[in-house]
Amino acid sequence: MPDSTGGTPPYLSVQGLGKHYGAAQVVRDVGFEVAGGEFVCILGPSGCGKTTLLRLIAGFEQADAGTIRQAGADITALPPERRDFGIVFQSYALFPNRDVAGNVVFGLESVGMARAARAARVAALLALVGLSDHAQKYPSQLSGGQQQRVALARALALQPGLLLLDEPLSALDANVRAHLRDELRGLQRRLGVTTLMVTHDQAEALSVADRIVVMNAGRIEQVGSPSELYTRPGSLFVGRFLGELNAWPLAALEGSAARIAGARLVLADAPATLPGAPWLCIRPASVAVGSEVEGRENRLDMLVASATFLGDAVRLALEGEGLRVLADVPFARLGRIPAAGEAMTVALPAAQLMVLPGHG
Amino acid sequence: MWANQTLGKSTMSIRMLGRLAALAVAFAVPMLAAGAQAQQRTLTVYSSLDEDQAKALIRGFEAKHPQVKVNAILGSTAPIIARVIAEAASPQGDVIMGNAVSALMAADARGLLLPYKPAQFDKVSPMMRDNRAEPVWVGIDAWAASVCFNTAEAAKKNIPAPVTWEDLTKPIYRGQITMPSPLSSGTALLAVNGWLTAFGEQAGWAYMDRLHENVARYGHSGSAPCRQAATGESLIGISYAAPGVKLINEGAPISIILPSEGLGWEIEALAIIKGARNLADAKVMADWISSREAAEISAKFLPITAYDDIQSLPKNYPANEREKLLKMDFGKLAASREAVMAEWQRRYGTKVPPRN
Amino acid sequence: MVERRVLGHALPGLLLLVLAAGTVLPLAALLGRAFLDRNGGFTGLGNFVRYATEPGLAVAAWNSVWLSAQTTVITIVLAYPYAYALARSAMPGRAAFRLAAMLPLLAPSLLPAFGMIYLFGQQGALRGWLMGAELYGPVGIVLASVFHALPHAVLLLAAGLAAGDGRLYEAAQALRAGPWRRFMTVTLPSSRYALVSATSVVFVLVFTDFGVPTVVGGSTNVLATDIYKLVIGRFDFELGAVVGVLLLVPAVAAYGIDALARRTQRASLSGRSVPITAVRMPVRDTVLFLFCAAVAAAILGVIGMAVWGSLVRFWPYNLTLGLHNYARLLEDGDEFRAVANSVVLAAGTAAAGTAVAALTGWLVARRVGAGWAQGAIQAVAMLPVAVPGLVLGLGYIFFFNNPANPMHGLQGTMALLVVCSVAHFYTVPHLMAVGGLVRLDREIDLAAQALRAGPVSVGRRVYLPYLAPVLVEMFGYFFVNAMTTVSALIFLFNAQTRVAAIAVVNLVEGSRFGQAAAFAVVLMVLSLVATGVQLAVRAAILRRQRWRVR
DSSP, X not given: OOOTTSSSOOSEEEEEEEEEETTXXXXXEEEEEEOTTOEEEEEOOTTSSHHHHHHHHHTSSOOSEEEEEETTEEOTTOOGGGSOEEEEOTXXXXXXXXXXXXXXXXXXXXXXXXXXXXXXXXXXXXXXXXXXXXXXXXXXXXXXXXXXXXXXXXXHTTOOSEEEEEXXXXXXXXXXXXXXXXXXXXXXXXXXXEEEEEEXXXXXXXXXXXXXXXXXXXXXXXXXXXXXXXXXXXXXXXXXXXXXXXXXXXXXXXXXXXXXXXXXXXXXXXXXXXXXXXXXXXXXXXXXXXXXXXXXXXXXXXXXXXXXXXXXXXXXXXXXXXXXXXXXXXXXXXXXXXOTTOEXXXXXXXXXXXXXXXXX | OHHHHHHHHHHHHHHHHHHXXXXXXXXXXXXXXXXXXXXXXXXXXXXXSOHHHHHHHHHHHHHHOTXXXXXXXXXXXXXXXXXXXHGGGSOOOSEEEEEXXXXXHHHHHTTOEEOOOOTTGGGSOGGGBOOSSSOOXXXXXXXXXXXXXXXXXXXXXXXXXXXXXXXXGSGGGTTOEEEEOTTTOHHHHHHHHHHHHHHOHHHHHHHHHHHHHHEEEEEXXXXXXXXXXXXXXXXXXXXXXXXXXXXXXXXXXXXXXXXXTOBOEEEEEEEEETTOTTHHHHXXXXXXXXXXXXXXXXXXXXXXXXXXXXXXXOTTOOTTHHHHBOOOXXXXXXXXXXXXXXXXXXXXXXXXXXXX | OHHHHIIIIIHHHHHHHHHHHHTHHHHHHHHGGGGBOTTSOBOTTHHHHHHHTSTTHHHHHHHHHHHHHHHHXXXXXXXXXXXXXXXXXXXXXXXXXXXXHHHHXXXXXXXXXXXXXXXXXXXXXXXXXXXXXXXXXXXXXXXXHHHHHHHHHHHHHHHHHHTOOHHHHHHHHHTTOOHXXXXXXXXXXXXXXXXXXXXXXXXXXXXXXXHHHHHHOTTOOOHHHHHHIIIIITOOHHHHHHHHHHHHHHHHHHHHHHHHHHHHHGGGSOTTOOOOOOOOOHHHHHHHHHHHHHHHHHHHHHHHHHHHHHHEEETTTEEEEOSHHHHHHHTOHHHHHHHHHHHHHHHHHHHHHHHHHHHHHHXXXXXXXXXXXXXXXXXXXXXXXXXXXXXXXXXXXXHHTOTTSTTGGGTTSHHHHHHHHHHHTOHHHHHHHHHHHHTSOTHHHHHHHHTTOOHHHHIIIIIHHHHHHHHHHHHHHHHHHHHHOOTTGGGTOOTTTOOHHHHHHHHHHTTOHHHHHHHHHHHHHHHHHHHHHHHHHHHHHHHHOGGGOO
């Protein structure tokens, strides 16, 4: 995996970027780097400024502050047509009056490539996305997934140094989405094209990205690899955004233990000082249940409030000792779905408990 | 690398725009040329005469002066004068060949007409020429306010034909009369002036008060009331003879009545537009119009022309029009024009006339 | 970059200049006189005060407002179900009904006036239908104005109703809403914008129209005829300009309302909308068919009456049928030239107008170029619909016939008539172009930009083919309107550029009804042929553009 902090200079570097519309500051002081060949996701809830950030990088919007450098050159002030990128939009924005081949060849015509070379390139691109049989079809005759592939082939036609993807999968249904997600990832690896994808879907980001930039309210909340962000979120926001999270307001530290409403829980490595608005958190999958609790600290006797079958796991909502705890338990281990009102002992393993700042 | 190619592309697009522009110019040039073609000497003539009469006069003029090509713009009396006034900044026409003297006076009052005494001015009947020291107009023909009466509808309704203006105020004609409004029609103004002359100021307005009770509607065009009478849309139209004659020739069942109290009348005259581009030929036209030859052409259409001694009565034209003309003081009438219009507007302009 | 500079300010600026020279400046040249005395000195509101003290103003203003309101209500009540039937029902003969509704646009306005008089005048066959009321006056104004305004309303409403979102109906149906409730809760609200714009266009059209009240208005004064009386009857251009300013008031109000409605309507059509398919509902379709048949019969009746009038010897007293009126037209070479001029004018107007309107529509819809220019272009493009032709024509004289004007050379040319006709009919084709192009996703431009294609390139490669059928419609609209227009040109034509519609007026003034009617019929037939060609070309384009088929 490429290392953006290594000796080689980053392929794309964003520093101190800012953009406002009227009084609304949409992007504030955003900075991050992308190494050559890396797949980076910009993840955040809608309205967090992630699409604006992408448009700034594409040059569709002009930044108020900061710089964007691509392959060593400052591109901050360049118009889009002088930058080196391909883009896939959420709507795909296919030209309705051109067939599949016509859409893919559009950019090649723009730059005046010779006819024969164009034909060869289009054929290769269509083969790449598996649409060789549909070259003569029009966008209105294609399924959503096929349209998405056309948009991708079109974006790759000019062999851009940077591929920008704006929520490219969000218009598709779940099965197609999962399938295309993997395909996209495979294609990116094979071509080695540096890719920046905007998404609000954390599962998507976690599964395809080398690194994820989490944004919130115009700012970068945290940057890191998927596993880092999942297991060591920097804030309550990131923790909650990347997956289900048990979180309780942390009242005080008592030595290596944390006091929360209704309980006192032992921590493996208690912080020296508390961050502002501290929360004590644990992922439901880390909660130990049933036989697992033997020999573990922070045991609590609770009653099952509800149980939801998730396929490979069961999500239990448990209540007791003034707390409500979610626990994801592999179905194979339980062998059945517990009934509401059933008594159950859970443990919150000290090593899995996190103290997170709750700001923002 | 991309920059160059993009630039190349966009200059190509601009070349395309250029080609489009060239096409547009190619389209526009012949149209411009159409307006500017001038191999021959041309004369631009505005005229409100009857179309057939105007064309006959132009043919006569062109036969006599083949070096001059006449471009005629025909239209109603008032729009032609409005156009001359609006075009004052750069006159487009050379000569107004036939327009009501009262309307010409409006242009003259704005200093838009060039005084000129045509060659045969002195041979023209004194009544038919501008007798000021510096004459601006010379008469072509004259016509009088008349009544168009639909005989077919009258027979159906058993209504007798009116003989006098006073007859028109009888209850039997209630709701059967249309006339133009003097606010937008010169024809109506001369009828009104005729009544004020024939009956006197006070009795004239009193007459119009009574007439108003019988009028179904006031329109905008001087000839329209006669046309409405001709098609049975009304029984009686206060108008003038020329459209009635045409309509009778077309087969309309109307008679043209010249009421016995006397008729308000109007001269149609020629005047040269100040700033005419073809001034020399405009004067040639004025000279020709004042000739007996031109008057003889007009006499085929109307009985009263610039030469008293030419006797004619075009087919279906009512006899004795000349005898019934009132003695009118055109200078005084021109001066009181605004006042008469205002008084008419005050009395009849805002009231809805009765219906049947 | 050259293209960036050209498109940023130069092209929008140039178009704005052209539009301004065709509309704003001539209007200002005339309407500016509202604030001047006869000698050109500034008098402030003196003329307004003078006009306000004229007797009859209040009556004329009230007549204008009240008659326009009545006409608008009747027109919309007739046009809405008619347009609904065209756009949403499965009744038979929709194409024929669409053409029938357009007929009043194709004929010079004198033709329906004749038809109206032949039907409802003193000698009219259906006079009794007026129940004793007289045609000449308010009744005639409303009847003829409805006839005149109906095609505009039907066009706008049908376009609005055709562009609904089918998903809303599926949702409403799923919620067990019956047909009537679906209509009230989905159809009516979703066509609100079309309703607002149709209402304001009809109101403004009737408010500023001068032709109808002069022919069938009797003694009923309205503001539009006041202009005629003041300018033509009294040569008082200053007071005429005051009335011209007053006539613009409802148009300005309509513009505001339109902008407001546009803002609230914006979000209702998204890229994922499902097109509406006409559903067969036998009872509704039968009722709508009967309704449309009645309306179409009325239109055809009026036009047919006028055509019949052109074939008889002297209506109503000699009803011998024959082609003598047409034969007499052929005797006059001037009338041939007038027809040729009309065709040149119509074709020139259509070509130039379509090109310019397509450009301004593209700039506004695709937000090309500087923002200030887009707003200004949109505002200027909305102006002509509010301006009576008479006012525009006089403004043209004052503006173009000024020797200080660098475009003075245009005076007296066919080119000026073309410019004037383009300006006069500009609003609707501009809106057609905008409407056609805003439907495409905004991201299309960005995608093209990323593919190194500038706005001109994407305009040529994507928007031009996309807009092609609309361009044909715009061309047809300009063509038929330029073919029949009179009011603006009456001050601008000369011997070389006299067009057929003016010849018709001359024939009426010369008391030759039969020939006038015959000539008007000839013009209508030419317009019908042009419309036929337009429909055929449009169909051919749609057939060739296979990508439109789903």
